[in-house]
Amino acid sequence: ANGVKGRSHTANDNKSHDAEDDGQVEIELQANAWHRLRVFVMDATADIRRLRFDNDNHSDKHSRDEAACQVHAAAYDGVWRSTVPAPQPQWEYNVTGATRIDFAIKCQRDGALWYFENDSVGGGDADADDENPLPPLKVVLKVITTGGAISNEEKGDLLPSWTPRRPDYLQSLIAGSGGQVDDSLTAIDKYQVNMTPFSLNGLAFSRHLETPWTTIEYGSVQEWKLQYTQYHPFHLHVFHMQVVSPEGCGNIFEVGEWYDTISALDRHYGDE
Numbered sequence: 001a002n003g004v005k006g007r008s009h010t011a012n013d014n015k016s017h018d019a020e021d022d023g024q025v026e027i028e029l030q031a032n033a034w035h036r037l038r039v040f041v042m043d044a045t046a047d048i049r050r051l052r053f054d055n056d057n058h059s060d061k062h063s064r065d066e067a068a069c070q071v072h073a074a075a076y077d078g079v080w081r082s083t084v085p086a087p088q089p090q091w092e093y094n095v096t097g098a099t100r101i102d103f104a105i106k107c108q109r110d111g112a113l114w115y116f117e118n119d120s121v122g123g124g125d126a127d128a129d130d131e132n133p134l135p136p137l138k139v140v141l142k143v144i145t146t147g148g149a150i151s152n153e154e155k156g157d158l159l160p161s162w163t164p165r166r167p168d169y170l171q172s173l174i175a176g177s178g179g180q181v182d183d184s185l186t187a188i189d190k191y192q193v194n195m196t197p198f199s200l201n202g203l204a205f206s207r208h209l210e211t212p213w214t215t216i217e218y219g220s221v222q223e224w225k226l227q228y229t230q231y232h233p234f235h236l237h238v239f240h241m242q243v244v245s246p247e248g249c250g251n252i253f254e255v256g257e258w259y260d261t262i263s264a265l266d267r268h269y270g271d272e
Helices: 205-209
Strands: 007-009 025-030 035-040 049-055 069-076 092-095 100-107 111-116 137-144 188-194 221-227
Touching: 025 035, 100 137
Parallel strands: 007 035, 025 137, 188 221
Antiparallel strands: 035 100, 049 092, 049 111, 069 100, 111 137
């Protein structure tokens, strides 16, 4: 099932868009109708970058009331939000080099989705050329007025919200709304995880092939404190993680939501 009651789209038959692509990626959206738009970010530099929905020229300075599109997050890394879609619209998202987001989007006129490749949010890009910055990558959101009748639900001011049903391994580990791990669950192991561009907890990534960092009991609940993840996004390959910090982890990482890759904006490596 679609989940977001609108129309789903891919860009130009799943063409990828990168810095060397001279062609312009364009997605056609029925005017004033809700659509589900899935965005994959694949950036080998792994820095935190900006995604921004805006008018066709990103230098245009329009108020949000004049924004070309209304945008709400619906899912992160393949898992629906606790409430779909997010109740508040948002036009800018700080993402990792391996983020996937599903959006509910409705446009009243042509707009664009911008990816600011040369605009690192998380502490600098060693490969960036300040004198010759790369232009942002652009996906044109082309509004059309053909394509069939639009249902009342599709063209509503805001999509009706709903709560997804989740499998056992994605049940919330948070007690109530306080953002604290439920102590009634299986005994909790707590670890500190410090990332650098080349190591985890002071040991080079290659060394962990020889010496596992730790072992955990199957079915146990783990609470890990992550630091310096803007230098190397933290991921466990296959396993999703729920954010339990009451204030969230910054960027797109909301308390209570599930992700498979986390790159929080925190202290720079070497800071006290």
